[in-house]
Amino acid sequence: MDSRRLLAAVSFALTMVLLLLLIQSLSAWMTRMQLQQDAAHTLATLRNGQPLWQWPLRQPGDLIASRAFGQATVARDGDQLRVTSLDGSPYDLGLPLSQAVDIVHWPLLRLHAQSDANGILGLIWQSEDQATCLKVDAATLSKGANEVTLDLRQLHGQTTTGSACPPPGIATLLRLHPHLPAGSSLRLNKAELLADIAPALPDTSSAAASLTLSSDLATAQSQIAQWSKQANPPAVPWIRLPADAHAETLLALRDQLRPHWPAALIVPAGATLTAKARxxxxxxxxxxxxxxxxxxxxxxxxxxxxxxxxxxxxxxxxxxxxxxxxxxxxxxxxxxxxxxxxxxxxxxxxxxxxxxxxxxxxxxxxxxxxxxxxxxxxxxxxxxxxxxxxxxxxxxxxxxxxxxxxxxxxxxxxxxxxxxxxxxxxxxxxxxxxxxxxxxxxxxxxxxxxxxxxxxxxxxxxxxxxxxxxxxxxxxxxxxxxxxxxxxxxxxxxxxxxxxxxxxxxx
Structure with a gap:
């Protein structure tokens, strides 16, 4: 009886160890597949000349918090988003960012809009470890249909304390800041970031990536820190993550890479990189x-x-x-x-x-x-x-x-x-x-x-x-x-x- 209990206990323990390892492997495999799909989609988007960052604006859920920040109402209007000013004061419309955006290499913000009245359009942005900046009069809004294109490299705003703000670089926050008369509406359809010169893409058919990270986490973090200090970093680097890393490590390294190179093609070691739209x-x-x-x-x-x-x-x-x-x-x-x-x-x-x-x-x-x-x-x-x-x-x-x-x-x-x-x-x-x-x-x-x-x-x-x-x-x-x-x-x-x-x- 004792030997049977011992055998049962050992079998149970081995089963638990196996399940823990299987769970770890499943999580890492799903994460690697997700990263590979993300990189393939990014590469396909760039090769097709499509905007890497764009925001369809057709319903309140397309905005941060599904509402305007300020005295304005938001509602769906066909295939557009209608924002109506209540008292004529400026209001903010937050563009959802799942990651940082590269305004250095994609500096043109194009907005498809239609206004009931003349007004002005401001912009709010924030970069990592920097204060929030505001440019009140970034562009004018004329009554009727508008396709507004802002060159964000020319924007010099102010912080909430009134100090000068440099143009946005790698932004972690973007908000539109319209100012229209009371009762007038702004209808929005889409916003997108564009490049005036198409960025160079890496040769993914070659064996060597732009950067291959070490399997040691501390070394990999040091590699990222050193590589981020180069004078002219590429807009679209091809970066390989370490082999046999856990899901948490893969995503932690991805999150450390994105603030430096938001458009980076980040793939696990050994994975092939081919352009494939999602x-x-x-x-x-x-x-x-x-x-x-x-x-x-x-x-x-x-x-x-x-x-x-x-x-x-x-x-x-x-x-x-x-x-x-x-x-x-x-x-x-x-x-x-x-x-x-x-x-x-x-x-x-x-x-x-x-x-x-x-x-x-x-x-x-x-x-x-x-x-x-x-x-x-x-x-x-x-x-x-x-x-x-x-x-x-x-x-x-x-x-x-x-x-x-x-x-x-x-x-x-x-x-x-x-x-x-x-x-x-x-x-x-x-x-x-x-x-x-x-x-x-x-x-x-x-x-x-x-x-x-x-x-x-x-x-x-x-x-x-x-x-x-x-x-x-x-x-x-x-x-x-x-x-x-x-x-x-x-x-x-x-x-x-x-x-x-x-x-x-x-x-």
């Missing part, structure tokens, strides 16, 4: 898949045959497809995929109706013994220990955010421990196998954030064991929310890159 699947494809998924959910919801031996497998597949499609399918980026959100919500509704049919439940929300709360919360001191060892000064998350996270934790743990666990029990899987599968699925719901996935795997192993022991859900959800808030407030930026998942992890 082509999204037709929107009808996502809607067709979503519709087929909804039909499947409806059909099985109307046929609740618990006696069917394969039903637990079917329920598991149906319940998990929606969340994994949204998150693992990278459908959650700057904008949510509407079909993905619908599939996610439909999966939860299907799980809820299935659980209602299976009452009485084998679990409860509240525990009856102190151990029902103490065991799940045992991970909270560990989270605090990680924060003290590897973290930074805590950032208070706010009461509203904390309460929202408690609700989100309840939903996740209900899905994993009540819904998925019941189906695994129906399949008569051993408890150890149930715990491993639940923890693995919980980790996959945080794809492709490798470090977060690994922490989730280990934490859910413990919480799944606690649930199978006590059948109490709320103590585990509270422990989940507490640990997550500690990690978010004290470890993001150090041990963890962020708590972002899906395509938001790459931003």
């Amino acid at each position: 082509v999204a699947l037709p929107i009808w494809t996502s809607w067709a898949l979503c519709s087929a998924y909804l039909l499947l959910l409806t059909w099985f919801a109307l046929r609740p045959s618990a006696a069917w031996p394969a039903r637990p497998w079917v329920d598991l597949a149906l319940v998990l497809t929606g969340p994994l499609w949204l998150i693992g399918g990278l459908q959650w980026g700057l904008h949510l995929s509407i079909p993905g959100v619908i599939a996610f919500a439909a999966a939860l509704l299907y799980a809820m109706q299935a659980e209602l049919r299976l009452r009485p439940w084998s679990w409860q929300w509240l525990g009856h013994h102190w151990g029902d709360w103490l065991w799940p919360l045992a991970l909270v001191p560990m989270a605090i220990g990680l924060w003290l060892l590897f973290g930074h000064d805590a950032v208070h998350p706010g009461l509203r955010h904390a309460m929202t996270y408690v609700g989100w934790a309840c939903l996740q743990q209900w899905l994993m421990l009540a819904v998925v666990s019941r189906r695994l029990e129906q399949l008569r899987w051993p408890r150890a196998a149930q715990v491993v599968v639940i923890a693995s699925l919980f980790a996959l719901l945080h794809t492709p954030n490798g470090m977060l996935m690994q922490l989730c795997l280990l934490a859910e192993l413990w919480w799944a064991w606690c649930f199978l022991r006590s059948r109490c859900l709320l103590p585990i959800a509270m422990a989940h929310a507490s640990c997550a808030l500690i990690v978010e407030s004290g470890l993001t930026g150090d041990l963890l890159r962020s708590l972002e998942i899906s395509a938001r992890f790459f931003l």
